[in-house]
Structure formats: structure tokens, C-alpha cells
Amino acid sequence: MATPWTTADIPSQAGRTAVVTGGNSGLGLATARALAAAGARVVLAVRDEARGAAAAAGLTGQVEVRRLDLADLSSVRAFAGAWTGDLDVLVANAGIMAVPQARTADGFELQFGTNHLGHFALANLLLPHVTDRVVTVSSMLHRSGRIDLEDLNWERRRYSATAAYGQSKLANLLFTLELQRRLTAAGSAVRATAAHPGWAATDLQSGSGSRLKDAAMAVGNRLVAVSAEHGALPTLYAAVADVPGGSFAGPDGRLMRGAPTLVDRSAAASDDALARRLWTASAGLTGVDLPASLPH
Template sequence: MTSWTTADIPPQTGRTVVVTGGNSGLGLATARALAAAGARVVLAVRDPTRGEQAAAGLPGQVEVRRLDLADLASVRAFAQAWTGDLDVLVANAGIMAVPEARTADGFELQFGTNHLGHFALTNLLLPHVTDRVVTVSSGLHASGRIVLDDLNWERRTYSATGAYAQSKLANLLSTLELQRRLTAAGSPVRAMAAHPGWAATNLQSGSGSRLKDAAMALGNRVAAVSSEQGALPTLFAAVADVPGGSYAGPSGPLMRGTPTLAGRSPAASDPALARQLWTASAALTGVDLPASLRG
């Protein structure tokens, strides 16, 4: 396809977008582009002070609300406070390859933040969503395994990279199953996913190892694209006229290039696994598809 840039974003005036983790990295670049196109953008962030600092540098109508995806009470509070329509939810926030830890609810931190927090938020906000949900995954989903009887790494030996890959595979499976359920309910809302390729953000600096963080910092300088370039697949998934269930990513080699529809691993395309994961996620979070959308 021809090059797709932020100049191709259609006018977003009158539309409302929530971007989780919108105060830095890919989320900030996504929020900036949508605000510049006229959208009202809500930065859903763990640290409102940092969120306000980020919002001060953005154009247009931007506001900040607190959201901690590692705490289901915070997720519920955010959703309960929401009123009015929400055109697009961008489930962008995430952590990567961090030392073993638990969320406020006892989930493995990466699975709990990257997948379960967004799973709960998405389903709680769905009654307000009018257009689409975009979930940011990763090319590393291809190395992930969903272990349904040990999603929270309580019996396996913890692997920081394995836990991250599982969470990103879970993002894609959740998107697959959400789209199936939306279609079955006759909803026009689309469930989308995207991955940035290798983008230079602070995501890669939380391993807890100075050596690993230094190696990732070097890789960011040598091989990664900017946050603005890395956000293009997310923006493409958020505004382009592509089918529900689509997965956007860079079109070129080395996870670079203009955004296009991307391939995914066989596991990420498994409808039976997607349904099983959905059931498990609903049981863990106590949140499921809104009753109005259930068949």
C-alpha cells in the first residue's frame, strides 16, 4: 500500500477517544495525533500529575483521568465515572519483561496489567463505545503460550519474557473473541488490534537488570523507530475503514514501514482457545460482556 501517515487521519471533531497510558511513549504519540485531528482525548493514566504534564503539551481538548490497570477497583471506578458516548477506546498501556510481581488483586503483574486490566475495562466501557476498541499487542505474541491452568505463573518457573509474550497473545485472543461476540450480537462496534514493531519507548527499561536495560537502550538507538512512527499502526486501526478483528502492524522488514494489516501466529487465530481464555478472564476479573450484547 502507499505510505500511510498522520496526514491520512480523517477529521475527528466531535469524537471522544480514551487512550490508556497516554502520558508517554506510544500512548502519548497516539493521543497527540488524535487530538490534533480534532478529537476530545482522555488520557487514562496511573499518575495524574504526569498525565497533566503530558496533556499540557498536547493540542486541542485533552483531559486526564486516573486509571491503574493493575487494580480492578481503579478500573471499575474509571468505568463507573464514565458518562456519554465513547467513540474509540485505545487499550495501549502496558509493561514489559518486568521482575515477578503481583497486581492488587493477586494476578501476575504483566498478565494482570496488559490483559486482565484491559479486559475488564473494555467490557465495563462497552455500553458507551460507539465505534471500536483498539488493543495494542506485540509481534512477540508469537512466542507466547496460554497455559489455562496457570495463567498467573503460580506453578511454572517465572519467565519475564514468557509472561510478557503470554499477555500479548492474550490481547490478540481477546480481540478475536470480542469481535466474534460483537458480530453475534449484531453490534456495529469493531474490535481491533495493532502492534508497533520495535519502537523506542520507556517500555523496555523496566527489567530490573541494568545490563538488560542498557542493551535495550542501545537497541532503541540503533534499530527502533520513534514513538510517532510506532504509533501509526494503532492510529490506522483506530480510524481506517478496515474490518473488525483486524490486526495492524508495520508493513516492512525489521518491523518497520507504513501500517497495514498484519499476520498473527496460529495460536492467536485459535477460536477455541480464544473462547477458553475469555471464560477464564471473566472468572478472574468478575467482568464479562455486557448483558445487552449477550446472545
């Protein structure tokens, strides 16, 4: 029986650069800590620079903090526009979960705009610099998601916070699927991978706006969830292990626990035609598309 993959299996990251969105807390912080400890230069891309600086102060290695608000495309463009040099790994980790209905600075439904469209724009704008891979953090709740191409921003449907979250997490996997197809077609060696943490105890589950729901999630965090460090393992596996482009990593056990491995996704998340249509819609909404020049 193979030995479970852990952070001890991360190869040296010396000389490599990684950007981790939402790297100041939870899964992002655990991901950043492991990459920095392995020798990478890690950039924490965060909305709150003060919180980012406090998080960076607790990490060993070469860690920087830069401002990024995924709910504001002007911030995404500014972050990408200021980037110079190679970027080995982009970890699209930041996200919000089952929050009350709200809009981004550009008028998108907040979860779809933050979890998918912000990362869609960021990845495409940074892609000319990427040398290795783009890792997108999804969720097993993508299985409950449904992409409504006629109402991506919940302007016609009655809003459901959990359904909107599921849509955004399904969109993450469809983005990975279509990005990998386009990279392969362009002859690029860059890989697009995805991961889900299982059920990890982080602050993600505390923003519903309902004391009852937040309390129930807190109980689940105590009784069922794994730590953020354990939950980050699939992301790290997708970021540094020799896995095929398009791969989806997650825990190998029941109750969304266990060692990281490659896992299955829903039929909807494997729908090539839907992935292409969502890409076209996302490019139209953000004004950002696959760059003409890609690294090989």
C-alpha cells in the same frame, strides 16, 4: 504503488471521543497527540495524574486526564463507573514489559494482570458506551507467547519475565478475536481491532530490573527502533481506518519497521477455541463479562 499511510490520512475526529490508556508517554502519548490534533476529545487514562497533566499540557486540542490503574480492578471499575456519554474509540495501549515477578492489587501476575486482565475488564465495563471500536495494542512477541490456562498467573511454573510478557501479548490478540466474535453475534457494529508498533523506542523496554538487559535494549532503541510517533501509526490505523473487525495492524517492512498495514498473526492468536476458553477464564478472574446490552 500506494502512498504510505500517515497521520495526514486521519479523517477529522471532530465530535468524537477517545480514551487512550497509558496516554502520558511513549506510544500512548503519540496516539493521543495525533487524535487530538485531528479534532477528537481525548482522555488520557493514566496511573499518575501529575505526569498525565504534564503530558496533556503539551498537546493541542481538547485533552483531559483521568486516573486509571490497570493493576487494580477497583480503579478500573471506578474509571468505567464514572464514564458518561458516548465513547467512540477505546485504545487499550498501556502496558509493561518483561518486568520482575510481582502481583497486581488483586493477586494476578503483574504483566498478565496489567496488559490483559485490566484491559479486558475496562473494555467490557465501557462497552455499553462504545460507538465505534476497541483497539488493543499487542506485540510481535505474541508469537513467542503460550497460554497456560491452568497457570495463567505463574503460580506453578518457574517465572520467566519474557515468557510472561509473551503470554500477555498473545492474550491481547485472543481477546480481540473473541470480542469481535461476540460483537458480531450480537449484531453490533462496534469493531475490535489490534495493532503492534514494531520496535519503537519508548520507556517500555527499561523496566526489566537488570542493568545489562536495559542497556542492551537501549542500544537496540538507538540502532534499530523507530520513534514513538512512527510506532503509533499502526495503532492509529487500527483506530480510524476503515478496516474489518478483528484486524491486526502493524508495520509493513522488515525489522518491524515501515508503514502501517494489516499483518498476519500466529496460529495460536487465531485459535477460536483458545480465545473462548481464555475469555471464560478472564471473566472468572475479574468478575467482569460481556455486558447484556451492547450498542448497535
